[in-house]
Amino acid sequence: GRPLPGPREAPDDASGDTVTDLAALVRAVEDAARRAGIGRQPSPWLSPLPERVRLEPRTAAGGSVVDVPAIPFGVTDLPSVQSREPLTADLVKGGHLYLAGTSRSGRSTALRTFAGSLAAGCSPFDVHLYAIDCGAGALLPMVSLPHCGAVVTRDQLDRCERLLTALGAEVSRRQQLLAEAGFASLSEQRAAVAAADRLPWMVLLLDRWEGFVGAFDSYDYGRLVDMALRLLREGAAVGLRAVFTGDRTGLTGQVSTVFDRRLVLRMADPNDYGYAGLQERQVPASMPPGRVLEVVAPGVPPRESQIGLLADDPSGTAQVAALQDIARAAATRYGRLPRGRRPIHVDELPVRATYREAMELDPDFMPPSALWSLVGVGGDTLAPVGVDLLNEGPGFVVGGPARSGRSTTLRTIAESLLDPAVAGGLVPVVLVTPRRSPLRMLAGRRGVLGLLTADSTAEDLEDAIGSEHRYAVLVDDAELLDETELDDALRDVLRTARDGEHALVVGGTTEDLGRGYRGFIADARRSRSGVLLSVDSPDDGDLFGLRLPRNASLGGPAGRGLFVRQGTTAQIQVALPPPLNG
Template identity: 85%
Template structure:
């Protein structure tokens, strides 16, 4: 019989980009007919979207963390990018430390969720055009034919608790974000986007069920819910510990029973987060700062407060276009310094707003940057007129 816990030791990826990335193991599958076991894996290159159905405390969020940690170990950030939407208990927030991860957004971050879905949709459209113009039928063909620096990375979108996503966005703007998500999964599969969603029985029926090529069923609180996945109650084992998954592979064929792994030896949430953080530290030490064009997409959150030095340190590659460039603040999907070039966009620039809106602080920041030796060499004369 399968053990109730499987410790997963993430593999060590190649240092740079490789054409054929390995399948991402996240558990083991029992094969009693041949008295053997095989890895339970997510194949980004030849697989499709995966739905993990289960009730609370069945191991859904842990499965996503295991997949993310295994991806970070098996693939370099040049070959795979990771994005996550957390509609549960914020179990996916630690993923943001991985060099592969561009964004982790939660359901209460409406603006960031919209921006992430829009950015991914735009990237899918860009890839569709790029592959069509170059005559490639798939992302795998493109990766095999071009130089390592030009290979498009696989993209993996994780979403924890589909029912939470529906509850938050089904009635917002006539369900636009739900429709956009389903369209993204349908159109993105051909250009390298893969998705792993978790949820309850709501993902086993309706429109969303048509976009998933594969379904794993974890423990359900209501035995009748197994029927939504095409399983008969008599096929379900009496014991379904957290992480135990059933998969119907073909009509009449026996179910495949798997145990999803955990990162490290301790299944507790704090230990799983610590294991992810260790994987992230190893990845950052190994890969360092990725070239700008090979980084994952970002939808960064604007800080409530940022100092001048913090703003300027956001982009280590930033070069002011002229000695009269002045910092105003930070912005963009990938947070970076934002300013005004008085040489090319001046000579005048007005900071307007009501009292206590930050006008004086903005003006002080502008003066600070004009006097910064790293920008203008400290040679820009500044005259202050105060009322």
């Protein structure tokens, strides 16, 4: 036979001579498009989500509206329908939101963007904003927003406790109000009443939940942590919405049950995604700052979104500047809100306050009785704080260690009683100073009935009071008069005060004042009204029968103290008395 033919040589792909059917079809389509003048068409597939998205917040309609619009704070990718939509939070139909992520994943930026979008798109008549910053202070610029009542940090124990207490009281008030009116929700109330009577939505932002727990879990047996969780549970039904950030600790345990929605940023450990219901294969290889995943349903791929920025420049200074621009625009648009429609304030106590500054905080203040006296400044909305010796006395005790401002407090009280512009007229005073005291500088002043010392007798006190029916006796270093002749005379002042208009104010060291169980000091303590200055031990509360937290730091600048009014406490800054020449 004939020899077999040799094997064919394979075509050289590199030469480009091989033409497949697909290549021929593509070339024919290109030629046809070129002859028809048709340009290159866009890809049918969406381009990847950008790593930075500039948010363009909508502008609020102005005034009050029944239905508050959803708050956009990013962009969501919808690959199944080849589209995108705004990433929003709906105050009306939604619930609490938790953003989980590690450090530098965009948590604080997300809250700042959320606040800016809320302030631009919602009226302060409709939404009030509050924040607890347990991070690096990224939320502090929010205080300039007219919607914002307070931004407190984790090192401000008193303000944090006051904010949670105030919000808790507002939730209780709303529960009662809605129940009495027959409304099932805040949305029903807002739709049924006039614009001026609509209750605003309340939004609480908290940056770094793990920082909040770390700061307050050991304070008073975790009472503030329990208050926050109770607030979220009970507040949802009456218009409170929370947006918290934190690490994986917010995805587990008791706190995880209060959040209706979870957005997951980049986590420190790949295993942490499992706490949010995400499988490792569902997590993109790249998670830039602000990129979030959200589980929408079992068996459905998670939604991928990018949280927006308030400015093109992602730096903190640029974002703060953009937020301040929004704040200025809102303040110009809405002006100063009426007193009854402002958000709840939790003002920071000043380091120093004078007598005149304290009284000028509330020029319209009307003392409840003629025996009202200024003590200092305090309150959630900073205002003059004083004692009504007629209804909250007749005893008032000022306790504290040496050089804590006891005598200054007594002199401020004396100046207030002697001020004819306060409480409708001058109240005469008797000053008792067993040793050198600033009270002695008031001797000879109009209204000072007498100045008694350690050598004075009961008759001296009786002569000084004379026929006065309305008066006050102020005693400095009261412990030096225990078991002296003046002891019984001062007890008589307290005894007769129940039927007259007079009172007894005593000052001394906390330790000495709490030592006796009889005498005028013990009788004065029974009113459970006074001031504890420079508290350095929880046992100081025993002076008024109070239980103070064991690990609380209640110190502060000179004049900082606990104001006790019939067993209830509040922090104040004692007002400095006016100069003697005016």
